[in-house]
Amino acid sequence: MLVAAAAGQQAAAKHIPQPSPQSQVFIMTVKTVLFVCVENSNRSQMAEAFARMHGGTEIQAFSAGSRPSGRITPNALAAMQERGYDLTAHDSKGLSDFNGRQVAAAVTMGCGDECPLVETHLRVDWKIPDPREMPPEEFRQVRDLIETKVLELLQQLQGSAIEPRGAQ
Numbered sequence: 579m580l581v582a583a584a585a586g587q588q589a590a591a592k593h594i595p596q597p598s599p600q601s602q603v604f605i606m607t608v609k610t611v612l613f614v615c616v617e618n619s620n621r622s623q624m625a626e627a628f629a630r631m632h633g634g635t636e637i638q639a640f641s642a643g644s645r646p647s648g649r650i651t652p653n654a655l656a657a658m659q660e661r662g663y664d665l666t667a668h669d670s671k672g673l674s675d676f677n678g679r680q681v682a683a684a685v686t687m688g689c690g691d692e693c694p695l696v697e698t699h700l701r702v703d704w705k706i707p708d709p710r711e712m713p714p715e716e717f718r719q720v721r722d723l724i725e726t727k728v729l730e731l732l733q734q735l736q737g738s739a740i741e742p743r744g745a746q
Contacts, residue, residue: 618643
């Protein structure tokens with residue numbers, strides 16, 4: 579009886595599909611990205627939104643300001659609504675919440691901010707113009723520049739090409 583049971587187990591084991599040599603196992607590591615500008619009301623908010631839109635489950639995106647305004651500008655709300663993203667769920671936050679926190683990348687928007695107390699593997703300064711007083715068309719150009727830079731950063735962090743959603 580034991581011999582028959584053992585033979586049955588061996589036969590069943592032969593029918594278990596084995597991984598092919600082409601299959602690979604990937605361990606997903608979530609990377610945290612922090613976008614920083616002075617007021618956390620335009621550029622850093624849009625960067626956070628694009629990172630959330632394009633980063634998938636592999637990216638955790640946040641934004642903060644060294645002197646947060648406490649609000650997100652109507653132009654930023656409108657510009658991101660055009661892209662199907664609702665910034666009204668975001669808050670203008672202070673940088674102090676991230677002091678001592680480890681992030682994969684800390685990105686400043688070119689506004690002279692630094693975040694020396696944020697621990698990071700990658701510090702980047704994008705030198706993006708402040709769109710606060712720009713007319714809508716110029717504001718959209720800044721928004722689009724931010725999206726391009728976010729996609730480049732995500733590609734760098736994830737090690738593979740990421741296309742904007744809806745791009746073919």
